[in-house]
Amino acid sequence: KSLSVKCVLISRKRGIPPPDDTVEDFLELISYWEPLTLTQFLEKFALYMPAIVGDRDAVRRIAYEFVEMKAKEGVIYVEVRYSPHLLANCKVHPVPWGRKEGDLTLDEVVHLVNQGLQDGEKDFIIKARSILCCMRHMPSWSLEVVELCKKYQNNTVVAIDLAGDELLVSETFPEHRKAYEEAERCGIHRTVHAGEVGPPSVIKEAINVLKTEQIGHGYHVLEDPALYRELLSRKMHFEIMTNSTCLLCSVLTGACGPDFRKHPVIQFRKDKANYSLNSDGPLSLNSTIETGYRIAKQFLDFTEEEGNINAAQSSFLPEKEKKELLSKLYEAYGMVPNNPS
Numbered sequence: 001k002s003l004s005v006k007c008v009l010i011s012r013k014r015g016i017p018p019p020d021d022t023v024e025d026f027l028e029l030i031s032y033w034e035p036l037t038l039t040q041f042l043e044k045f046a047l048y049m050p051a052i053v054g055d056r057d058a059v060r061r062i063a064y065e066f067v068e069m070k071a072k073e074g075v076i077y078v079e080v081r082y083s084p085h086l087l088a089n090c091k092v093h094p095v096p097w098g099r100k101e102g103d104l105t106l107d108e109v110v111h112l113v114n115q116g117l118q119d120g121e122k123d124f125i126i127k128a129r130s131i132l133c134c135m136r137h138m139p140s141w142s143l144e145v146v147e148l149c150k151k152y153q154n155n156t157v158v159a160i161d162l163a164g165d166e167l168l169v170s171e172t173f174p175e176h177r178k179a180y181e182e183a184e185r186c187g188i189h190r191t192v193h194a195g196e197v198g199p200p201s202v203i204k205e206a207i208n209v210l211k212t213e214q215i216g217h218g219y220h221v222l223e224d225p226a227l228y229r230e231l232l233s234r235k236m237h238f239e240i241m242t243n244s245t246c247l248l249c250s251v252l253t254g255a256c257g258p259d260f261r262k263h264p265v266i267q268f269r270k271d272k273a274n275y276s277l278n279s280d281g282p283l284s285l286n287s288t289i290e291t292g293y294r295i296a297k298q299f300l301d302f303t304e305e306e307g308n309i310n311a312a313q314s315s316f317l318p319e320k321e322k323k324e325l326l327s328k329l330y331e332a333y334g335m336v337p338n339n340p341s
């Protein structure tokens with residue numbers, strides 16, 4: 001919420017009229033309460049991103065306030081993902097969101113986000129890391145993304161991701177593959193949005209071609225039982241987003257009705273798949289990780305402890321820091337670790 005208030009203020013400051021008069025109207029416009037297609041969901045970004053692109057203060061401040069927001073939700077470690085290209089306006093082709101060429105480079109975007117995250121870490125005493133996204137429809141950006149990952153590898157950036165609309169682009173371009181190969185070579189962790197709306201073949205590609213370590217969403221894996229069995233046996237980690245794809249919105253609106261009971265996460269849980277619950281697009285869904293957990297508890301008999309331990313185990317922190325994070329959680333929950341090695 002604070003993000004969108006900020007957007008209105010920032011866009012006023014920059015002389016870009018926000019689409020509606022008040023903060024509430026604006027929030028209304030960018031949030032949604034009924035299931036949208038992924039394309040519609042992504043279109044929401046176009047309503048506020050133009051106000052932020054190329055604005056140094058805004059980029060840094062949003063990163064900082066993101067950490068503040070997470071700390072208030074009780075989060076102790078967060079990995080936040082974004083596309084640097086969608087915030088820069090210098091040497092990015094095309095300049096995103098229909099904006100004009102300016103002087104904020106990709107490199108500076110990552111630097112500013114890092115500063116915002118690090119200032120937030122100090123002030124709110126939590127840990128924040130970032131994941132840089134390649135975009136499916138812009139293969140020409142991917143090699144630049146991996147170079148940024150390399151440059152900032154030990155400076156808040158922990159992984160590379162591939163995001164965007166799986167249905168718009170059905171093939172994995174060679175540039176994405178090259179970027180992921182380079183990431184693997186350089187010890188940069190890899191995750192891919194796959195199988196959120198796309199077919200199982202997108203998941204297969206993510207694993208076989210991009211050599212991803214984790215799958216973002218992955219729900220459509222259930223349509224390919226052989227692939228699903230293989231991934232279960234490999235303990236492949238699925239990053240389930242609690243709010244973008246119908247887990248939250250179906251409850252809110254009842255629109256998915258009985259479908260909600262068939263949400264893939266229910267199957268994942270039954271089959272002891274390796275997954276974690278994550279929050280996605282908290283701004284458009286006006287929700288927090290807590291909302292997701294509450295619903296998962298209510299409908300899935302899911303416990304916060306198991307969720308958080310799985311999430312920490314699949315974090316992209318270096319081993320030593322991961323152990324520290326896990327021992328904090330075990331301590332907080334009064335649990336004895338399964339595997340205290």
Ligand SMILES: *[C@@H]1O[C@H](CO)[C@@H](O)[C@H](O)[C@H]1NC(C)=O
Nearest residue numbers: 001024027028029031286287
């Ligand atoms: C967002 O959520 C808060 C708290 O649940 C609620 O008070 C507010 O009205 C919501 N905003 C919108 C735009 O729905």
Ligand SMILES: *[C@@H]1O[C@H](CO)[C@@H](O)[C@H](O)[C@H]1NC(C)=O
Nearest residue numbers: 149150151152153154187318
């Ligand atoms: C980051 O740390 C790893 C492991 O400590 C090291 O191998 C790598 O060279 C470092 N990368 C940079 C860019 O400093």
Ligand SMILES: *[C@@H]1O[C@H](CO)[C@@H](O)[C@H](O)[C@H]1NC(C)=O
Nearest residue numbers: 213214235236237274313314
């Ligand atoms: C789940 O996946 C993560 C990330 O790949 C891994 O670290 C963890 O050990 C896996 N959990 C289990 C129970 O296999």
